[in-house]
Structures are given as C-alpha cells and as structure tokens.
Amino acid sequence: MDLQRLDSYQGGAGPDFHEHVLHKTILVGDSGVGKTSLLVQFDQGKFVPGSFSATVGIGFTVMLLGDSGVGKTCFLIRFRDGAFLSGTFIATVGIDFRNKVVTVDGVRVKLQIWDTAGQERFRSVTHAYYRDAQALLLLYDITNKSSFDNIRAWLTEIHEYAQRDVVIMLLGNKILGTRYMDEDLRWERVNLNYRHPFEAGHHPFAKRSYPPSP
Numbered sequence: 001m002d003l004q005r006l007d008s009y010q011g012g013a014g015p016d017f018h019e020h021v022l023h024k025t026i027l028v029g030d031s032g033v034g035k036t037s038l039l040v041q042f043d044q045g046k047f048v049p050g051s052f053s054a055t056v057g058i059g060f061t062v063m064l065l066g067d068s069g070v071g072k073t074c075f076l077i078r079f080r081d082g083a084f085l086s087g088t089f090i091a092t093v094g095i096d097f098r099n100k101v102v103t104v105d106g107v108r109v110k111l112q113i114w115d116t117a118g119q120e121r122f123r124s125v126t127h128a129y130y131r132d133a134q135a136l137l138l139l140y141d142i143t144n145k146s147s148f149d150n151i152r153a154w155l156t157e158i159h160e161y162a163q164r165d166v167v168i169m170l171l172g173n174k175i176l177g178t179r180y181m182d183e184d185l186r187w188e189r190v191n192l193n194y195r196h197p198f199e200a201g202h203h204p205f206a207k208r209s210y211p212p213s214p
C-alpha cells in the first residue's frame with residue numbers, strides 16, 4: 001500500500017500548516033489484520049516485518065506542554081528511543097504523537113504521548129486535545145526564567161481545557177544546560193524554582209535533563 005505522509009504533520013513550522021491535517025483517524029479491524037503495521041508504515045515510511053505482538057489493551061494519553069524550546073520533543077524522543085536529539089531546533093507544528101508500551105506492576109500499558117507545539121499560534125489547535133489526556137507533563141527550561149514564569153499561564157489553560165482530575169507533573173528540563181552558569185547563580189535559580197507551590201506536594205515534581213554528564 002502506498003501511504004502519503006502529510007509533510008506539515010510533523011516538524012518544521014511553516015506557512016503551509018493547515019488545521020485540517022490534525023483530524024483523528026482510528027484503525028479498527030480484527031486482531032492481526034495489520035493495523036499496527038499500517039500505522040508504523042505511515043509513521044516511518046517503511047514496512048517493518050517481524051513477530052506479531054497483539055496491541056495491549058490498557059492505554060493512557062499523556063500530553064507534553066510548555067513554552068516553545070523547553071525540550072518537549074527531545075524529552076519524548078529520549079523517553080521513547082533513548083536518543084538525544086541534538087542540533088538545529090525545529091519547532092513542532094500543531095501536535096504530533098508517539099506510542100510507547102511500558103510495563104507497570106507486570107501489566108503492559110500503552111502510552112500515547114502527544115507532543116504539542118509551544119508556540120502561541122498553535123494554541124487553538126492544541127486546546128482541542130487537552131480533554132483527551134489523562135496526564136499532563138508540563139515542562140519548563142531551568143535556564144530560561146520566562147519559561148518558568150509562564151507556568152501559571154499554562155495552568156490557567158489546563159484548568160480551562162483539561163479534565164478536572166487530570167494528573168499534572170511539573171518538569172524542570174535542561175539541568176545540564178546550566179553548566180555554563182556560575183555555580184551560586186545556578187543553585188539560586190534551582191532553589192527559586194523549588195519554592196514554587198508545586199513542591200508543597202500538590203503535584204508531583206521531577207527534574208530531567210540529558211544528555212548525561214560527560
């Protein structure tokens with residue numbers, strides 16, 4: 001089967017972006033007919049032969065949010081493929097998604113992870129997806145104060161568009177990016193961030209960065 005990718009669907013923000021490419025498509029059919037293979041072919045542009053593994057039944061949708069450039073796409077690639085996406089920064093267009101199966105307490109769980117564009121101009125598109133998410137990872141860049149200051153605005157949007165019981169995790173990214181900073185300034189900034197109410201226990205909090213220290 002010949003599948004045409006929509007170039008504007010993934011990466012490379014440009015004037016050709018149209019909201020109509022963001023419609024949802026659901027693959028249905030008997031187990032083994034080739035739904036997953038079709039999706040992989042669409043995503044990677046090639047047929048991946050190999051052992052058939054039935055798609056897991058339990059699934060959750062997780063959404064990555066935060067200002068443009070805080071590292072959402074890099075975080076996702078790292079989580080899914082274990083690789084750090086270095087080099088030129090290509091802003092996400094609208095929304096993109098990837099799947100990952102994880103095992104929790106012996107149960108295989110499929111995570112569908114939505115990577116959203118941080119740029120303001122895509123907000124009206126991404127808002128439509130908030131309600132489907134069971135968990136939100138809200139990222140900021142620990143080397144960029146405004147990305148942290150904007151967390152309040154992100155929370156306002158979350159409260160407006162997401163489910164009431166959605167799980168929110170605040171995640172300070174690029175810890176290693178602070179290497180060039182003076183040590184005192186660096187820790188002052190980290191402590192400043194830790195005094196945010198998130199730390200009071202209302203929400204889980206995590207720090208994350210890569211690549212690993214040399």
Ligand SMILES: Nc1nc2c(ncn2[C@@H]2O[C@H](COP(=O)(O)OP(=O)(O)OP(=O)(O)O)[C@@H](O)[C@H]2O)c(=O)[nH]1
Pocket residue numbers: 066067068069070071072073074075085086087088089090091092093116117118119173174175176177208209210211
């Ligand atoms: N030093 C350092 N750089 C990082 C890290 N994560 C991402 N970057 C860099 O930050 C830039 C932006 O990363 P992206 O993952 O594309 O940012 P994004 O949040 O997805 O941006 P949008 O798609 O516009 O919302 C890239 O140049 C990355 O290489 C990190 O943990 N440490």
